[in-house]
Amino acid sequence: MHKTIEQIHERIRDGNARVVTAEEMPAIVAELGEKGALKEVDVVTTGTFGAMCSSGAFLNFGHAEPPIRMERIWLNNVEAYGGLAAVDTYIGATQQSDTLEAEYGGAHVLEDLVAGKSVELRASSHGTDCYPRRTITTDLLLENLNQAIMCNPRNAYQRYNAATNTTDRTLHTYMGTLLPGTGNISYSGAGVLNPISNDPQFRLIGSGVPIFLCGAPGMIVGEGTQASPAGGFGTLMVTGDLKQMSQDYLRAATMTGYGVTLYVGLGVPLPVLDLDVVRATAVRDEDIRVDILDYSVPGRSRPTVKNVTYAELRSGMVDINGEEVRTSSLSSYRKAREVAQELKSWVEKGSIRLTLPTRPIDTTKQAHPIHQTTPGPRVLDIMCRSVITVSENEEITTAAKKLLKGEANHLPVVNGNGVLVGIVTTFDISKAVANPGKAHLVRDIMKKKVITATADESVDIAVQKLEQNNISALPVIDHQQHVIAILTAMDLGKLFGGRWLK
Amino acid sequence: MKLLVNFSRGKGRKPIIAQVVRDTGVLINVERALIDSSEGEALIEVPDEQCKLVRDSMANLGANVRILEHGIHHDESECIDCGACISVCPREVFTFDEEWKLNVEEEKCILCGKCIDACPHRALSLPL
Ligand code: SF4
Ligand code: SF4
Numbered sequence: 196m197h198k199t200i201e202q203i204h205e206r207i208r209d210g211n212a213r214v215v216t217a218e219e220m221p222a223i224v225a226e227l228g229e230k231g232a233l234k235e236v237d238v239v240t241t242g243t244f245g246a247m248c249s250s251g252a253f254l255n256f257g258h259a260e261p262p263i264r265m266e267r268i269w270l271n272n273v274e275a276y277g278g279l280a281a282v283d284t285y286i287g288a289t290q291q292s293d294t295l296e297a298e299y300g301g302a303h304v305l306e307d308l309v310a311g312k313s314v315e316l317r318a319s320s321h322g323t324d325c326y327p328r329r330t331i332t333t334d335l336l337l338e339n340l341n342q343a344i345m346c347n348p349r350n351a352y353q354r355y356n357a358a359t360n361t362t363d364r365t366l367h368t369y370m371g372t373l374l375p376g377t378g379n380i381s382y383s384g385a386g387v388l389n390p391i392s393n394d395p396q397f398r399l400i401g402s403g404v405p406i407f408l409c410g411a412p413g414m415i416v417g418e419g420t421q422a423s424p425a426g427g428f429g430t431l432m433v434t435g436d437l438k439q440m441s442q443d444y445l446r447a448a449t450m451t452g453y454g455v456t457l458y459v460g461l462g463v464p465l466p467v468l469d470l471d472v473v474r475a476t477a478v479r480d481e482d483i484r485v486d487i488l489d490y491s492v493p494g495r496s497r498p499t500v501k502n503v504t505y506a507e508l509r510s511g512m513v514d515i516n517g518e519e520v521r522t523s524s525l526s527s528y529r530k531a532r533e534v535a536q537e538l539k540s541w542v543e544k545g546s547i548r549l550t551l552p553t554r555p556i557d558t559t560k561q562a563h564p565i566h567q568t569t570p571g572p573r574v575l576d577i578m579c580r581s582v583i584t585v586s587e588n589e590e591i592t593t594a595a596k597k598l599l600k601g602e603a604n605h606l607p608v609v610n611g612n613g614v615l616v617g618i619v620t621t622f623d624i625s626k627a628v629a630n631p632g633k634a635h636l637v638r639d640i641m642k643k644k645v646i647t648a649t650a651d652e653s654v655d656i657a658v659q660k661l662e663q664n665n666i667s668a669l670p671v672i673d674h675q676q677h678v679i680a681i682l683t684a685m686d687l688g689k690l691f692g693g694r695w696l697k
Numbered sequence: 698m699k700l701l702v703n704f705s706r707g708k709g710r711k712p713i714i715a716q717v718v719r720d721t722g723v724l725i726n727v728e729r730a731l732i733d734s735s736e737g738e739a740l741i742e743v744p745d746e747q748c749k750l751v752r753d754s755m756a757n758l759g760a761n762v763r764i765l766e767h768g769i770h771h772d773e774s775e776c777i778d779c780g781a782c783i784s785v786c787p788r789e790v791f792t793f794d795e796e797w798k799l800n801v802e803e804e805k806c807i808l809c810g811k812c813i814d815a816c817p818h819r820a821l822s823l824p825l
Contacts, residue, residue, distance in 0.1 A: 244777070246817065371781045372815035379784035446777055448817035456817070458777060511783070511793075523784035525817065527777045529797040 196233060197469040200549055203237045207545050212237040214542045216535040217388050217465075217476055224477040232473045238542050238549065239476040241393050242407070242462035242534030243385040245526025246448060248369070249349035249420060250457045251287040252305060252437050255341040256316065258282055263328035265318035269293070270304045272317075281326060285346075288447075288457035300455030302447035305345075308337040309409075309440050343437035345408065349420040351461050353391035353429040354485050357382035357508060359500055359520070362491040364663070367452025371525050373490055377500070380487055380513055380522045385531035386480040386505030390463040391429045393476045399465045400431070401552020407462035407538040408433055410441030412547060415463070417554065423562040433461065444534065460530060462538040466549045480506035487513070493656055495564065574657050575650040577689045578671050578680040584609045587616055587638035594637050595624050605668040607678045608641045614676045617641030618668075647672045648682055654690065657682055698748040699728070699807070702739045704760040706732070714739065717754045723747045728807040740765070740807050767824035768806025769813075771799075775820035782812040782821060 206212040213236050215223060220239050224232045254275070256265075264281035268274065272293045275286040288302040307314055313334045322329045337343055358381045360366045360373035367373075371381040386392070394400045402417040413435025422430040444460030465476060483505045488497040503513055509528070512519045541547040583601040585594045587608050594606055598621055608617035619641045627640045634640050648657045648669040657669055661684060671680040704713050718725055723743055730739040743751045752762045769790065778799045783791045788805045791812070813821050 245779075367814070371817065372785050372811075374785060381781070381784070446818060449819065450817055451814040458817075521784035523782070523815075524780040527779045527797075529778040532797070 196230065198233070198237070198467065200466055200468070200551060203466050203468075203549060206237055207542065212543065214238045214240060214464075214539045216532070216539055217241045217393050217478075218532065218535065220393075220476045221387070221479045224473060229470050229473045229477075232477070233467060233470055236467045236473075238539075239393065239465045239467060239472075240462055240535045240538040240542060241385075241390040241465065242388050242460070242531045242536075242538060243351060243390060243526065244444065244460040244530030244534055245383050245385070245458060246369070246450070246456040247347060247350045247459040247461075248289050248456045250305075250345070250347035250459055251285055251301060252343055252345045253279075254284050254286060254343050256282040256284075256335070256339075257341050259328060259331055261328045262326050263318060263320050263331050264323060264326035265331075266320045267318065269317040270301075270314050271299065271307070272315075273299065273301050273304050275301070277318075289455050291455055297449050297451075297454050300447070300449075302455050302457035305437065305457065306442060306445055306447040308343065309437065309445050310442050311336065337438055340438075344434060345413070345437045345440070346416070346432070346434045347459065348432050349422075349430045350433050350459055351390050351419070351431045351463075352384065353389060353395065353424070353427055354386075354483055354505075355383045356485050357487040357503070357522075358490045359487050359515070360491055361489050361500075366490055367450070368490055369450050369453045369456070370490065371450060371523065377515055377518070377520055380508070380515075380520050381525060382485070382487075382505075382508045382522060383525040384485075384505065385526060385528060386483050386509065387478060388528075388531045388535055389483070390461065390465075391424075391431070392478055392483050394463075394465055394472075395424070395427065395429070395475065395558075396471075397424065397429070397552075397556040397558050398471065398475075399468075399551065400463055401554060401556045403553035404463065404550060405547050406433060406435075406464075407444075407460070407534055407541065407547075408435035408440070409437075409445040409460055410443060410537075411435045411437075411439035412541075413461075415552075418556045418560070421562045422556075422560055424556065424558045425561045428562075429556070429558075431461075444530070458527075460534045462534040464538055464542050464547060464549055466551075480504060480509060487515075493659060572654040572690060573650070574648050574652045574654060574671055574682055575680075577654065577686045578648075578650065578682045579686055580680045582607065582670070582678055582681040584678050585619070585637055586611070587636070587641065589637050590635060591624060591627050591637060591640060594619055595628070598624065603681075605670075605681060605683065607645070607670040607681065608637055609678060613678075615645060615647065615670055615672055615678050617643045618645045618670065645670060649673075650679065654687070658687065698743060698745045699765040700741050700743060700748070700752060700755075701763045701765050701808075702741060702755055702760050703736065703762075704755075704758075705736045706734065711758065713755060713758050713760055714741065716758060717751060721747070721750050721754050723751050725751065729809055765808065765824075768803035768808065769801070770822045770824045771801045771803075772820045772822070775818045776816075777818055777820075779817065782816050785811050785815040787811065 275284040290301040292299040358370035416432040419430030446458040486499040668683040726742040
């Protein structure tokens with residue numbers, strides 16, 4: 196048995212359609228069976244409300260007299276894209292204000308416009324024969340714009356890996372505040388209500404499908420950027436009329452230490468055509484799995500701490516190595532429910548018309564990392580190979596002499612096997628000399644906790660280590676923990692010698 | 698009742714809290730304390746009826762004492778009920794109710810400030 200879209204439309208018109216949210220569906224299928232559910236339910240509505248950084252809007256301001264071809268554009272001091280002639284722009288959600296930085300950005304401009312507040316437009320141009328004007332400043336309301344079309348390249352992630360932090364300091368990430376020592380777990384996503392999780396084969400979700408976007412009727416453009424549906428990480432590119440949106444479902448936010456983002460409410464109605472749709476929409480939080488990644492690694496290959504379901508994450512606690520760790524969500528489940536509910540009433544009223552995709556989304560796609568033709572600078576490019584070390588059993592005076600002779604401020608300390616065991620600085624030695632006491636040997640005064648770098652590590656990571664630990668040198672070690680070089684703040688100067696910044 | 702006590706540690710480093718406990722016999726619960734070489738700040742909890750007694754004894758010992766009537770301030774109009782604040786609070790001030798709405802038990806708050814930066818929507822702030 197199967198139903199057609201027309202049959203469903205007919206039932207909606209007659210007021211007989213049964214529309215449910217994706218949260219209600221699992222229980223209905225459990226009660227009526229798959230065939231019973233297919234007969235009973237006509238449409239399942241989904242919803243999600245969370246941080247969707249890759250969002251923004253095209254705006255058209257209309258022409259001024261004399262006219263200007265805007266080349267650089269700011270809205271409330273947030274720069275918008277100036278590469279679209281002449282009075283068009285794209286304002287991206289994460290662009291930060293030139294003056295308020297992370298406390299105000301493109302997302303706030305969008306929210307202010309939707310809230311009916313006036314926004315200051317400032318633009319400049321070099322002036323042409325046809326567009327002589329060079330500057331313009333004016334206050335605008337959303338209603339003053341010819342068009343304000345939200346177009347979000349990457350929204351509605353199917354699921355998102357959760358985050359934790361095994362370092363001994365608090366991390367501020369786009370996944371929120373991560374407490375030290377696996378102090379908490381942060382996750383995002385609506386799980387059972389997530390649109391793509393209810394149609395992972397993209398049979399109903401694709402180009403041209405009408406959706407709920409920030410309170411306005413919107414549409415799926417197609418595959419979102421960085422979509423990886425083959426691995427269960429699909430995304431959508433979506434669009435909608437900003438002028439019809441509501442602040443209830445569009446909110447600017449700032450992730451401390453990371454930056455500005457936009458919270459977007461998005462829902463897709465799924466017509467229940469056949470048993471495959473029933474099975475897909477019967478998905479529960481228990482069925483959707485994500486990894487909890489350790490954000491202590493500042494690279495792409497973050498280790499997985501545990502694989503969990505949304506049900507576990509939402510329970511508020513996850514057991515990690517025998518310890519109960521509390522979870523926090525960045526997205527709002529309450530709001531996701533509101534989106535699905537609101538969309539349900541739209542479908543019931545017939546104010547949103549269901550359609551099948553006009554073009555399917557390729558479900559075999561997998562996103563790749565960037566194709567890098569020029570690797571960024573690595574530690575080995577700038578490290579100082581003529582490093583002097585000292586043995587832990589040497590006299591402090593020997594170390595002092597070595598420092599003087601090598602004109603260095605840092606002396607890595609090694610044991611009898613040449614393995615790094617500590618570090619001493621000119622400061623440590625001056626201190627020992629100024630307060631002569633029991634300490635005679637290097638090992639008595641060395642710092643045993645040494646922060647190190649490896650030769651093939653990116654310079655950016657090394658710089659981060661220097662900054663975070665408030666130090667000025669990193670011994671560079673090999674796999675056997677032997678010191679092969681040292682990287683000091685001074686070596687960083689080589690980067691600006693023109694070698695890398697051509 | 699919660700009291701915020703500020704004291705300088707210049708004069709002989711008197712153990713103010715211990716002294717007040719001995720003088721008044723009131724059991725003081727230290728919720729958090731930040732003490733460095735020159736000054737200290739402690740948030741203490743005392744039974745309501747003995748609040749005045751403790752406050753006066755501390756003031757007599759040179760401390761600056763303020764009664765804290767409010768915990769963290771939660772702006773409902775900015776809050777979107779995400780729950781990002783829940784796991785960062787050491788006192789479990791935040792929970793979800795059955796409708797996934799944020800519930801704030803202000804009286805548990807010790808004003809440590811940890812949740813403020815963790816809220817993406819700037820809905821949390823210290824009370825005035
Ligand atoms: S200030 Fe501290 S104790 Fe109070 S709610 Fe925030 S995190 Fe919890
Ligand atoms: S983090 Fe902020 S927005 Fe989220 S639930 Fe807590 S107070 Fe509300």
